[in-house]
Amino acid sequence: MKKLFGMVLLACLAANAQEPKSLPQADERYKADVLVVVAHPDDEGAATPYMARALDEHRRIAVVFGTRGSSGSNEAGAEQGAALGAVREVEARNALTTMGITNVWFLSGKDTATQNVLQSLANWDHGETLEQLVRLVRLTRPEVILTFLPGTFIGEDHGDHQASGVLATEAFDLAGDPSAFPEQVSGPMKRLEPLLENLRPWQVKKIYYFPDADREDIFRGKGPSYSVKEISKLSNRPYWRMALDSFRAHQTQAKGYLDRIAQMDEAQIEKLATSEDGWGEDQRFVLGKSAVGGSVTADIFEGITPGAIPFARPEVAPEPSRPDLSVELDGPWSFYAEFRRAHGLPNLPHPEPPEIALQAHGIMVIPLWIRNRTPKAQEITLSATLPAGWTVDSGAGKFTVGARQTAAARIEVNLPPLAQDAAKKPEVQEVIVRAEANGRALGDVKLRVELRKRALPQ
Numbered sequence: 114m115k116k117l118f119g120m121v122l123l124a125c126l127a128a129n130a131q132e133p134k135s136l137p138q139a140d141e142r143y144k145a146d147v148l149v150v151v152a153h154p155d156d157e158g159a160a161t162p163y164m165a166r167a168l169d170e171h172r173r174i175a176v177v178f179g180t181r182g183s184s185g186s187n188e189a190g191a192e193q194g195a196a197l198g199a200v201r202e203v204e205a206r207n208a209l210t211t212m213g214i215t216n217v218w219f220l221s222g223k224d225t226a227t228q229n230v231l232q233s234l235a236n237w238d239h240g241e242t243l244e245q246l247v248r249l250v251r252l253t254r255p256e257v258i259l260t261f262l263p264g265t266f267i268g269e270d271h272g273d274h275q276a277s278g279v280l281a282t283e284a285f286d287l288a289g290d291p292s293a294f295p296e297q298v299s300g301p302m303k304r305l306e307p308l309l310e311n312l313r314p315w316q317v318k319k320i321y322y323f324p325d326a327d328r329e330d331i332f333r334g335k336g337p338s339y340s341v342k343e344i345s346k347l348s349n350r351p352y353w354r355m356a357l358d359s360f361r362a363h364q365t366q367a368k369g370y371l372d373r374i375a376q377m378d379e380a381q382i383e384k385l386a387t388s389e390d391g392w393g394e395d396q397r398f399v400l401g402k403s404a405v406g407g408s409v410t411a412d413i414f415e416g417i418t419p420g421a422i423p424f425a426r427p428e429v430a431p432e433p434s435r436p437d438l439s440v441e442l443d444g445p446w447s448f449y450a451e452f453r454r455a456h457g458l459p460n461l462p463h464p465e466p467p468e469i470a471l472q473a474h475g476i477m478v479i480p481l482w483i484r485n486r487t488p489k490a491q492e493i494t495l496s497a498t499l500p501a502g503w504t505v506d507s508g509a510g511k512f513t514v515g516a517r518q519t520a521a522a523r524i525e526v527n528l529p530p531l532a533q534d535a536a537k538k539p540e541v542q543e544v545i546v547r548a549e550a551n552g553r554a555l556g557d558v559k560l561r562v563e564l565r566k567r568a569l570p571q
């Protein structure tokens with residue numbers, strides 16, 4: 114009996130001595146060093162000169178677009194709407210293929226012509242597109258994310274650009290959290306698992322932003338800056354030139370411009386592109402945050418070493434103290450104040466007072482929160498101090514706000530047409546909203562407004 118037991122034991126040991134089966138590993142073909150997150154086809158142009166440099170440094174790059182860019186005009190053909198989006202998806206893939214970048218994905222967001230990030234997020238199905246982006250971060254395991262700066266500024270100020278920066282920041286904070294979208298990071302329960310994704314949580318090490326604003330002063334010194342005029346070791350062309358060549362794929366957005374360039378010789382292209390069209394300008398980034406330390410203006414990859422790092426839960430700043438009765442700007446402005454607090458971005462540049470560029474001869478909406486933390490209903494009087502020729506359309510006057518309630522109010526202002534002799538660079542004007550209760554001022558809300566011939570809707 115003892116002998117038989119010994120033979121069984123030997124058989125078990127023999128089985129254990131067999132070669133171990135290897136378990137499936139993450140697919141290395143999709144590992145990225147840099148993940149670029151933008152909103153529309155051609156937005157990648159905001160970072161292609163840096164991408165050209167990163168390729169020289171043997172970085173692997175992946176790009177995510179929030180939308181297919183189905184709004185707007187078509188300079189190359191008759192297609193519009195979703196058909197135009199289908200064309201632009203191919204244009205964006207072709208643009209990146211010229212640089213050798215093929216790991217390119219599109220979220221299901223919809224192109225939204227607005228400056229209001231909240232409208233873009235709503236039209237993108239915020240939760241759905243965030244889930245998609247977190248999946249792609251876990252799939253590509255980037256060291257660094259580059260994206261639009263989440264903020265609202267005088268500039269193009271596209272709500273979709275801002276939305277891509279909002280989503281990328283949220284994904285930076287969530288992708289490393291095993292409790293966020295846990296179905297993505299669960300092992301399979303079946304042989305051909307159709308639901309659980311078997312990804313791993315991934316903490317991105319740094320996130321950098323590029324701004325969509327006219328002014329540059331508030332971004333200086335907030336991150337690294339790169340010359341685009343150096344010559345690529347890979348292509349033997351300047352980085353700006355690689356970016357311009359890549360941009361040539363965007364026929365539906367810029368056929369007229371690209372046809373003009375196609376007629377030019379090298380010297381003319383260089384003169385136009387580097388002196389007038391901004392292709393020659395240094396590429397500047399703003400450091401959002403780093404989970405691996407390093408200095409603000411150092412190279413993007415400073416302090417980054419290969420391999421996973423632990424989940425870095427964002428440091429939420431405390432809620433600001435407010436008086437019992439207060440008034441403040443609602444809409445994107447109050448959202449971004451909360452966003453910076455929630456995502457540990459206290460140093461993210463933003464204009465103070467807040468600002469916006471609007472189309473002249475229209476309506477400006479000033480959304481407001483009125484907070485009443487007192488145990489009594491309060492009568493609030495709203496008034497606005499406006500530049501000459503601007504008039505309040507609605508929303509001024511007396512209102513009551515219930516005890517311990519926060520109410521949304523809205524002042525609408527008629528904007529005048531631009532004067533015939535309006536300066537080429539329009540002047541920024543200041544609007545002040547005043548709230549009073551019981552003859553006492555609750556504080557002023559200031560907004561700097563630039564009137565333009567054309568601007569995206571508010």
Ligand SMILES: [Zn+2]
Nearest residue numbers: 152153156271
């Ligand atoms: Zn865009």
